[in-house]
Amino acid sequence: MQSQKIYPLAFSFECSPARTEAGSEMLLNTCHQLAKVNPCFFSVNYGAGGATQERTFAAVDDINAATSIEVAPHIAGISTSKGEMSTLLEHYKTRGIRHITVLRGDKPSGLHDFGDFNNTIEFINFIREQYDDYFFIGTTAYPETHPLATSAQTDLANLQQKFERGADAALTQYFYNPDAFFRFIDSCEKLGIDQPIVPGIMPITNYHQLARFSDRCGVEIPRWIRQRLDSYGEDSASITAFGEEVVTRLCEQLLAGGAAGLHFYTMNKAAPSLAVWKNLNLSNDKSLRSRR
Ligand SMILES: Cc1cc2nc3c(=O)[nH]c(=O)nc-3n(C[C@H](O)[C@H](O)[C@H](O)COP(=O)(O)OP(=O)(O)OC[C@H]3O[C@@H](n4cnc5c(N)ncnc54)[C@H](O)[C@@H]3O)c2cc1C
Secondary structure (H helix, E strand, O other): OHHHHOOOOEEEEEEOOOOOHHHHHHHHHHHHHHHOOOOOEEEEOOOHHHOOHHHHHHHHHHHHHHOOOEEEEEEEOOOEOHHHHHHHHHHHHHOOOOEEEEEOOOOOOOOOOOEOOOOHHHHHHHHHHHHOOOOEEEEEEOOOOOOOOOOHHHHHHHHHHHHHOOOOEEEEEEOOOHHHHHHHHHHHHHOOOOOOEEEEEOOOOOHHHHHHHHHHOOOOOOHHHHHHHHHOOOOHHHHHHHHHHHHHHHHHHHHHOOOOEEEEEOOOOOHHHHHHHHHOOOOOOHHHOOOO
C-alpha cells in the first residue's frame, strides 16, 4: 500500500442524474447535506450511449450552481463517435469542468453500434490527444476483477494501460472484503502503477436490491454478511444498522491500511454515507483530515 500512502486523503460522493423534477430536488437536497462535510468532489453518473446525457448535464449544472464543491461528470465512451465525444467534452470545457471520470460503459440493450472507441484505453488516448492535460482524468478499477475480464491479469493489464495512456487516478467498484482491495493494490504496485486508486464504498440499506446488483457486476457480498442480512427479512431498521456497522468497519480498515480516500456510492441519499462519515470521526475541515 506504499504507493497510496503518499496521497492526501480524498473523499468523494457519487450521484445519479434524476429522472423527475421531484428526483432533481431530492438530489440537490442530498448534495447540500453532503457538501457540509467538504468532499473533494461529487461525481455524476452517465448513461452509456448518451442515454442520460441531458439529465447528466442538468445535474452537473445544478450541483455546480448549488454548492462550492467540484463536480466530476462521468463519461462513457461506448456507442459514441469521436465527433459526439468532442462536442460533449467541449460542453464541459466551456463550463469550466476540469475533472472527468472516464469509462467504457455497458452497451445499452437494443443498441448495436459500438461507436468509435473499442475500449476505455482508446477513449483516454483520444481525450489526451485532443485536450492534452486540460482534464484531470479519473477512471475505473475492479479489485474483485471486472465480470467480463478473461482473467485478473488481463484486467490489471487493462488498468495499467489506462494509466499509461493518461488516466490520473481511479475509483474502484465497491466491495466488502478489504483484503481484496489490499491484494489488488499490491498487484498494481508490482506492475508499476502508483497513481491514487480510491476504494468505492456502497452503504447497505436495501439488501435485495444490493444483492441483485452485486451479482450483476461481479461484486462479492461475503457469506456471513449475506446470512445476517437475510436473517433480518423485511426489518429495514436492522438491515440499515448492521450495514452501517459493516461499512464503517470496512472504511476503518481501508484507511488504517493506507487507502488514498473513500468514494461513496450515495444512490442519491445523504444519510447512509453521512452516518459512516460520522462514525469514522472524519473532520469536515479538509486541512484537518490527517492520516491516522
Ligand atoms: C467508479 C465507477 C463508476 C461507474 N460509472 C458508470 C457510469 O456513470 N455509467 C455507466 O454506464 N457505467 C458506469 N460504471 C460501470 C461500467 O461502465 C461497467 O463496469 C462497464 O462494464 C465497464 O466499463 P469500464 O470502463 O469500467 O471498464 P474497462 O476498464 O474498459 O474494462 C474493465 C474490464 O472488463 C473487460 N471487458 C470489458 N468489456 C468487455 C467485453 N465486452 N469483452 C471482454 N472483456 C471486456 C476489459 O478488458 C477489462 O479487463 C462505473 C463503474 C465504476 C467502477
